[in-house]
Amino acid sequence: MVRVLAIAEAANPEWVSVPLVGWSLASALRQVADVHIVTQVRNRDAFLRAGMVEGEDFTAIDSEALSRPMWKLAEKLRMGEGKGWTMVQALNALSYPHFERLVWKRFGDEIESGQWDIVHRITPLSPTISSSLAGRCAKAGVPFVLGPLNGGVPWPKGFEAERRAEKEWLSYIRSAYKLLPGRGTTLRHAAAILAGSYHTASEIPAEHQGKTLYIPENGIDPVRFNRIAAPSGVLRGAFVGRLVPYKGCDMLLSAAEPLLQSGKLELEIIGDGPMRPALEAQAKGLPGVTFHGWKAHEEVQETLARCHLLTFPSIREFGGGVVLEAMALGVVPLIVDYAGPGELVHPDWGVKVPCGSRQEIVRDFRAALQDLAGDPAALEQMAEAARARVQSHFLWSRKAEQVRHVYDWVLGGKAAPKPDFFD
Template sequence: MEADPVKPRVLVIAEAANPEWVSVPLVGWSLARALGEVAEVHLVTQIRNRDAILRAGLDEGRDFTAIDSEAFAKPAWALAEKLRMGEGKGWTMVQAINALSYPYFERLVWRRFGPEIARGEWDIVHRVTPLSPTIASPIAGRVARAGVPFVLGPLNGGVPWPRGFDAERRREKEWLSYLRGAYRMMPGRGGTLRHAAAILAGSRHTASEIPAAHRTRTVWLPENGIDPARFSAPRAAPEGGPLVASFVGRLVPYKGPDMLIEAARDLLEAGRMRLEIVGDGPMMPALRAEAEGLPVTFHGWRPHGEVQDVLARSHVFAFPSIREFGGGVVLEAMALGVPPLIVDYAGPGELVGPKTGLKVPCGTRPEIVAAFRAELTRLAEDRSGLYALGEAARARVAAEFTWSAKARQVARVYDWVQDGSGQAPEVMQG
């Protein structure tokens, strides 16, 4: 009988890792936990996540370490909240402030774990979050000099605003995004990439921004994943009646909920379509006024369980967002067998293929509205092909986008960096 392979000892650094939050903290938590299936993992995170991690059942000291970097993190967060000029806005500004405060966190990580790394007690050090490619790692060089592979990522972000959406860009308070390219000249970026044994790129765009000298060590691995236990509702879209489309997301300009209502107006007025909108945000009052008298239901924010119930009752997930880095909500719809209709740009465009959903070209606002109107009209007349798309979407998520699947993909990268030879592995089929 063959012995089970020895799992590598991996120190996972995820400054943002919280099972009770969403977005980046949930990605950090979910990937770190899944990596425990393929490695002996110890999670290092920021102290604000400590209580939630304890409630999740982990043992402090054995399973995770909470680093208290609040001396820098707390005032930096307060400053970012003031400068972003509105809840959920100014994301680029938040990342810029984080880039200034984050190095202190890693210095404290090194103070705690540096001696262990130098003694060879860890086979791999993997920094999972921050996801932003603009934030350098002060300890990457120290880890590499200790002879331990340093894995960076998945990195994602910085998708350019498409042409014709400057008004939406300004409404999102993204003034600093005009200067985002300057991050390439920030101290520490070159050294971080140079000392990384592997760089996980969460999008093709991010991979394209990695300097050519480091591309042979860059692996495409979208950062989002699905917990099958959270998204398991049986598909229950009605066989007859009007086309049922759903939208899930913050009600902000770049997500395009107003474009969706405009595109669907004729169908809604004719009773040939019904629209379910899950989410909240500054556009809610204007959207309610725009949809007055139409068969549009505004659900507001809902827990995951209720969100999946709304999605499962839909024929199509209509999501005309023009600037998604990852597109996790698209995967959630696909996991339920609901085919997405998306703009072919950035994260969603990479997740959806011709056999798993529907895509329209990324153009100006009138062009996107017209393209969505045409697709929705076609589906209202004949939705017979949606079931096959949905089943293919569900199968792809199960094969490549559960957190367990992503852990296996990362395990191939771990094997490669420990072997130290050959070409970086292709871990995704798409």
């Protein structure tokens, strides 16, 4: 079996977002290859609780001497919980190289002596963070696989207020990362580059497109999402996410107001954040709106499975994992056709509205909700198609098989994946 050293600095089964992606892909790959996971020491206890054996299944690298103070600095500079994500990534780009130096110190001799067939850096997902391991692995003759990479989706026009509210000052100069030392050598020495979105794939220089493959970053663990939605009664939609400006919950409430007033729609708002007081004030007097607050990841499906729709007008999602989670349950997504969600949703299993101005999104969301409320029977076939799409393409086990194909390709044992590799 192929021996893989999987680098996943952010990987944690008890967290969400990037750490959950890192954990899910790295652990799924253990079903198709002989994988040893290298992660940061902050994840050690969660790995042990998940049944992993330290030294055998994983190694925890202690880079806290630099990463901890840099994280604290990022928390101060981002000026608010959950804000300033570009700032966090910029500081991570400064501290992460120390982690890779420690990885090489621990595993460099083993890589050079041929004890590993593949080195695969799964996280960080950000394409702005280069890798010193890429060149070292190439020099040792060991293929280095990079990705999935994802991030940096441009802010759509007309949402400057939301951009400022998110403290995304660095996003105006984000493209400068392409000039940073190390990016060119990282891409040049990588044997394969996995792009988690079409936008990220488009940012890879032309000379490396031949080894760039599109595999969306998110997947589904059928153990975590194992319900089948069984909604009944009036049309019910769910919003799942942080209550922050770019997620668009305020646009959802504006779009839904006439249907809520007439009793033709109910909304379940799952999540918390700085906009909650304003959203609750906006919803005051509107029947059929329930704010659930924050729920543990495993509890979300209990509420979501009672809904017909995921009503999610976010205008800047890199991956859109919540869309897949809804689809896995048979909850039809209603989303803005932009970035991650736009790539995941097809008219056969979801509804997309164009990414226009705030007023246009509210108008189009309202029209879609009115159509679905008038003909809810159309949702049944879409729900079945959504579940089928997840089963065929987005289970972590399926994605591990796709990555194994990439391993075989870079090792010379299988033909290059076709451009429509994922589809």
